[in-house]
Amino acid sequence: MRTAVDPARIVICAELPGSMHAAARAGLARCGGRPRCAVNWAGGPEAIAAAVPVGAGDEVGLAIAPEWLDSRRTLRERIATARRFAPDLATAVLRGPRPLDHHALLVAEGIRIVVVETFGTEQRGGRRPAPAGWECRNPVWGLWEVRAARESGRGPWGWINGPLSRPRRGALRILQVGTVPMGPNGPLSTRFERYTAWAERRQAGNTARVVTLSDLATTLSRGGAMPLAGSVLKAA
Secondary structure (H helix, E strand, O other), rough: OOOOOOOOEEEEEOOOOOOOHHHHHHHHHHOOOOOOOOOOOEEEEHHHHHHOOOOOOOOOEEEEOHHHHHOOHHHHOOOOOOHOOOOOOOEEOOOOOOOOHHHHHHHHOOOEEEEEOOOOOOOOOOOOOOOOOOOOOEEEEOOEEEEEOOOOOOHHHHHHHOOOOOOOOOOOEEEEEEEEEEOOOOOOHHHHHHHHHHHHHHHOOEEEOOOOHHHHHHHOOOOOOOOOOOOOOOOO
16 A cells, blocks of 8 residues: 555656657657656557657557547557557557547557546446545546646646646656657657656655556556556557
């Protein structure tokens, strides 16, 4: 079980550009070559095909387009296409106000955890409870939804309560960076640099641990206990 002295868990999610030319692919590979915290890159099947393999320590997942949820067949086909390039694909991100759907299908297709911006109607039935204070839920066995930190408003209260406010020990913070343009030498995003630098400082100060979504899925399956080592599912 978690205790009051546990470090916070931080997950950084960034989206791959829709077009990954040769220079962008080289920049993404170099991105993992310098010391920094792990990043979860998400993209459609085409972006994943161009991006895999990502840098050491990073992870790649599927960016679910909201319109895919209109059709079980479309969702299944897009997951299958992405898995051709990332056989161990087990994580996904859904941006926007639409709640996640087709939970049983996602489990059947090997997806263990999905970052969302909103939760849908709570379903009945016995499932594993979320750790206290974590914005996540287990809608069906084998799948977790975790909610991204809300964007900060303007003014001093936005900074105090925003995604880069100091996390309390034992808390969970999911940071959405958004789409990160990629140049030949790495990311071309001040937001990406700001978010990763913030997470690195927290980790260096031993107040937080930056984990991947696969690490987090393992932690949740243990009831909030820290996994023994690094991510167990990486893109190949």
